[in-house]
Amino acid sequence: MFTLLVALLIFSVVNYFISKASWRVGSIINALIGSYLIFQVFTIPKGTEVTIGKFLGETLALQWTNAGFYFSFVSLLVIVAVMFFAIKWLDSQKHPAAFNMFILMVTAGSLGVFMAKDLITLYIFWEIAVLSSMLIIPMGKKESRKAAVVYAVMSAVGTYMFLYGAFMIYSRYGTFSMPEIAKNLANDPSTSFKVAVVLLIAAAGIAKSGIFPLHTWLRIAHGNAPDAFSAVLSGQLVKLGSYVLMISVAVFPSLKIFANLKLYSGVPAPNYFLIALGAASIIIGTLMAIKQDDMKMLIAYSSVANGGYILVGIGTMDPLGFEGGVLHVFNHALAAAVIFMAFASVVYRTHTKKISELGGLIHKMPITYIAYLFAIISLAGIPPMSGFISKWMIYQALVRKGMFITAAIAFFGSIGSFLYVFRPLAGVFLGQLPRKYKDVKEVPPIMWIPMLVLVAISFVMGVWPFPILQPIENMRADFGIAPSFKIADAQNWLVRGFSGSWNPVIVFNLFITGFIVAYILYTLFPKPKKVDLLKPHKEEGAPINIYTSGEFIYTPELYHYNTKFYAGFERMYEKHPSWEKLLYMLAKFFHDVGEWIHGWFFRPSPSAYTFWLAMTILIIFWVRW
Amino acid sequence: MVFWISAILIGIGVYGLLTQKNLFKQLISLSIIDTAVNIFIIAVGYVDNGKAPIYSKAVPKFMEGAFVDPLPQALVLTAIVIGVGVLALGASLLVKVKEKHSSIDVENMKGVGE
């Protein structure tokens, strides 16, 4: 395994030079490597352990676990899809060679994270993934420069809290190895230490998967990163955070560790805290996503909300909740990846990501539309796509635990997700086609095939979820979360819950029936007529054929029906407090302190220097004499 | 007592550095501090009724307490010269500061941004 990672890292640099010669060759090689990796993750036997070497007197090691396999597989699905997508998409980019190099590094880093057996190995690969993704983000448009910095800083805040926690653990137990830590933590008498450590470790996950106090980077980073890379960011890198969150509550068995801290229906207090954060993320993510006009930022906020779902699910440490959360990782990864790739296709053709500037692309880009449609169905959690199953499991767990507020929030998020995923659908694909896009074509097959493949996987898993549920079952058994309870029951075609079971095949059949009925009705009813609104104004150009009581419209985009799409709803929380502003204020605060220090200590005249020298002497004198 | 003189002189020099906005005055304050430190060092080596540490016909023999401590004097010799070097450097810098910023008063200097 280690050789694989090192080879990937080295080859990423080699690939830079290959790509310098011909970036297309480089990206094809990338895609092939990725495909090989997917094959590879299936061949590694579970439980394989590889020692990397000694660092600081501690052995660093990799371990191939069920969890690692699951997360690696999901990550690779997304990455490989993007890699194929990029073969064509890259010709709209300025730095294709660097993109090829860094995306391979991201792959290596993420795989390393999932393979890591101890916290330091995890940290090292984590930083590799962060570093390389941080260098891809600024390749986008102007704003993306700032996005990279925000991303790096937020990520660093979480990462260094993680590191602090890791070292606190080390100073107490003298080990970084996760199984050992889990054992030690379970027997540790000091509650405050355990709480502090677990939350510090979780901080990295919170920052990375965009959970509430550190969620703000998602909007700016997802929104401004190179379009296809947003798919990796949202579909894959964010899942690194979920993985770390899973470590902090499941690998370190929180039920055992906090056995005396059970707060409410068997959920330990720290988990409860995390669940609260997840719930907050769901609310914020949903509400903010509804407002966005920029389609990428919209889905970025939706990632916040979905990250919240995952955390809520995992945090319950309930068999159904845990599996639901973990399965949601898969669902959201695929859906978000497809959505971002669809957007990347749109941007590739139209060069804008403002919903209000688009419209009617369904006729020009039907395949992209189909992919997007199915992805949002999955994202919103509607059967028969796989997204439903995970949400269903999470609801089940919440209801069973009696966490009705959280459950209500989750339902609210689900309804909100209908609202926000519909906005791009209506604004981008439906409605009128702006005149300037009348020559837009569908993207080439190499770009839409990966999308369709992912959609198909999601679809199949919605109908027959057992192949993906089985590894999750294994994971749950590893972590010992009610191992006797069996959820995926492939023999009976059932996904078992506490209050009833779910037979995806039947549901699928029902849906198909419904769909067929609807289609028949659709063909029976008279068809809508098409009016070419552009016709009368063909010569005059820009303004679309819209008049308001005889006045000519100078700013047609204000009359695009997607402008203020949910204005009524948005007005309800117009003056909401902005967390993002608060964080910026914090950044501004440090900046101002810097200015103050600069102004007082570093800039001034020799007199001031003398003053500080004298003061230093005097203070030390006063302290010491 | 000589110690007091040198301490007060150092204080005056520091006061000068603190209050004076004219860079030349600051250089002068530095020079005062230098002198004060030198006086202090010599005072450290002074022995009551000791002679200057030079053998001559009058004092041909070594005797305890006959001479003041020669080592501080040697150090001060070095320190004085070092002080001069630094001050000369400072003065020449000030000539250029005046040329470039058209003033050597901290408050009137032009083009000292940041």
Added chain:
Amino acid sequence: MRRFYAILIAAALVYMLISFISTVPSYGKADLKERVSDAFLSKSVNAQNTKAWMEGKAIHRQPAKEIYGKKVKEEGSANVVTSIVVNYRSFDTLGEVTVLFTAALGVGLILGGSRRKQYGREANFVLKTSTGILVPLIIMFGAYIFVHGHLTPGGGFPGGTIIAMASLLLYLSDEKFFLSKASTGALEGSMGGTYVIIGLLGLAIGGYFLYNFLPNGVVGNLVSAGIVPLVYVAIGLKVGAELSGLVTDLHSEKEG
């Protein structure tokens, strides 16, 4: 207000220094037996045992050793300060020379003139004539000071400075007078080189840098104290040249 605070701070500093002084032996009560100077004065460094001295500061010497007019094996200058400056702690002096060298160099680099600055002011007659008479005398006096550095107070630095004063006088009295950088630089460099080479000779002959490889002679004689007078002459000339160069730099301006 600024002044008030400044006075406060300065007063606090003075208070601090005065309270520091309590750790120093009171004025005039310095005990040389506690210090290395005792060995310098009695010229008995070689007789000391380092370890014993460091442990108990045990000085090995005859209480009233005759020094003036005698041959002292260890060190031969009558002026003990000189013996410290140029022999016992000669390395400091090399550093000191370097500081001055650096300063002269720096002034040259910073001011960077290559032409005599004209103030358009004619010096008066008295100054002009007296300069003509005084300059040779001043130079001779300076030379005397550094040549007798090991016997009488003074030495290379004041001697060199006095020589530089002569050139300053020349600059003041004559608008046209200009020492070329090449000449002062050459003297300065070669004299500095001489000092280092004397040191290196010591390294070659005695195994120690700045080792006194010449006989010491009789304390009090002009030709005595081994390398001390040589070094002082070199220093004197070097300092004279250096400071003259510095004065030249101050009186020069950029071309054009």
Added chain:
Amino acid sequence: MMNYLIILAGAMMIIAAVFAVEAKKILDAVIAMSVVSLVSVFLFIAMRAPDVAITEASVGAGLVTAVFLVSLFKMKGGDEQ
């Protein structure tokens, strides 16, 4: 006797130093500074340090004052209000 002289010298130095620091004209300040140096020469002699005294007189008092004056001259009065 010597003590009184030293006190006198010290007082002179302090007064001169204050004057050097507070003088309006820089020329005055430089002169006062050289007075400080010159009086310190007396102190050095009083403390039996003739070597230092000579060096201070020539280098400290003489050369520094000369350098300061020349550079002051060069920057034409050195910025007096």
Added chain:
Amino acid sequence: MMVLLIVLPLIFAFLAAIKKSFSYPLLVTSTVVNVIIVLLLKTSVPSVHVLGGWKPPFGINLVLDDASYYAVLIANIVFFLVALFKETVGKYSTVLMVMLAAVNGFVLTGDLFNSFVFLEILTATGVILASKRENYYNAFKYLVLGSLAGSMYLLATIFTYTQVGSLNMAHASYFAISEKAIVVITILYLVGLGVEAKLFPLNGWVSGVYGGNDLSPLVMATAVSFAALYMMGRLFLTVFGGYALHILYVLALITIVAGELAALYQKNLLKTLAYSSIAQAGIVLAAISKSTEKMVSLAYFHLTNDVIAKFVLFLVATFLVYNYKNLNGVFKKHKVLGTAFTISSMSLIGFPLFAGFQSKLRMLMEMFKTSDYLFPAVLLFATVIELTYLVRWNVKLWFEDIEDESEVKGPALRATISIILAILLVGIFLAPNIILNPTTKVAKALLDSTSYINNVIASSMGGM
């Protein structure tokens, strides 16, 4: 032999005064010769050179032990690398030679007053270097602060003399200085050396000097900084045996935060790096102040990484700042320089794959082992801020749209050296022991004052 390290550059400098046009070749020669001498000296560690044959507490001695050897090695290599840049060095080659001598002397000397003399030479040469490119006011500020600090250093030396009776470091270390006096001495030394070691709030000069021209940061931020921080360790660990270290610790922590925050605010590339240099010095000082062998070793390990990284950063930054009006996206034109810059800044932050990771992580771990939770917190907080501004600069230099269309010819030598050093940083990550082994020896030598004293005493036995 070791005295040649000081004397040869000096004699070359004097020779350069005779004929100005020889000064650059002489500089190159002296640095090359010095590096060779340093490498040859490896076999004679530890040894003591007694100048003039006057035995230690009386005369001056130079001490070459593991610690000073390492410092001298770094300093001489840095000077050698700087000397390669003919255009940058310009008229300042003689000054550099003197500075080289001063750095070597400052590091090697075993005498307090002697170190004061070399400190003053360092200040004077530093001022001259700082005045390059008409950076006069900042140079003047440095001069005032430097000579004030020099006065403090001298006072401290004299106080030591009155207590100990000699100026010898070994003797001072051996001597049991009275409780009251050591407070005085350490306060004054802390302030006197703190200016050079960039201790807050005595480091106001740094940004002006490092940020003012293209030569001074290359030397001052690396070799001189190393020498000053070495001396800090030597004085406070070896000579005064761990006195006043908690004051140093507190001040160092403040230094870290203040430096990083000031760097965050700063808009000028060179000054940003200057402040970052302050913060790194703070980290090193804080680690030194822990005075355990591991921490001190890591302090100098970190310092080495910082010196390498800063050298590259300043090498690249000075080239950019003085050749382009607008820095947006310049690395698109200078890919190699850009790569080196990025690698160095990542190393500074402490990303894995680069040397800084090794030192920072080890330091953290060591701190946790000794259950000091404050320093790691400060260090990690500082790292976040450091990451902010370094990433900001990297992104700006790589990705912003080019505004300055002019293109300066790629500087081959600069690119080569910077990329080699950057690769060295990666190498240190892979094999940290190439630096850690010597720095462990450094730490041992600094902390083991007994053997330091014994070395010096032993040198007097063989004397005349």
